[in-house]
Amino acid sequence: MSSDYGRIAKDGIWNNNIVFAQALGLCPLLAVTGTASNGLGMGLASTLVMIASGLLISLFRGVITPQVRIPVFVLIIAVLVTLVDMFMNAWMHDLHKVLGLFIPLIVTNCAILGRAESFASRNNILPSLFDGLMMGAGFTMVLVVLGAAREVLGSGTLFANAALLLGHWASFMELTLIPDYKGFLLIILPPGGFVVLGFLLAGKRLVDKILSNRQKRVTTPEDSATAAPT
16 A cells, blocks of 8 residues: 555656646646746645545545546536635735636646546545645646746746745745846746746656666666576
């Protein structure tokens, strides 16, 4: 059982990451990651929806018939997104104004519907909850890393306005890394998102290649010893 949860965690964070492996959720990814704070806010909202949808769909999977499963999944996700949108508007209004239309657009995120169809509708509650958490964590990680890279290169700051967006508790996160920095406008604009995302995807593939080569070096001597005549 622990190996199953380990595989789920590894898939969500790295191997089957929503952005790196599936190339989903790119619209909010590129639109709201001008700062790390915005990326964190969108990532947490998406993660909450993924966890709750995994719970509900797994809970009712025996009741939902195959013929109507997709409309029902979309309806469940839409209700959850509406609740998250209303909560953020009430308790995180500044962040809600920044993210704007992209919060309701979580409904159209194919990754959430895809996990509902491929995992939550076929597994028990606890694995579905964990899958939603890990997939959301992987998505949040990419949002924050992309937002942080764009913010540092574009403005010389990190987690700017975190206290304004997330509350006073987040004031310690606000950093000025490059004082008197003139800024790099291209990186902050959407085209800069494509550029930085391209470097992140290339970096991920490079890391995968290094890990694969290391694994081959570890397993090859054992295979040779096994195949050698006694």
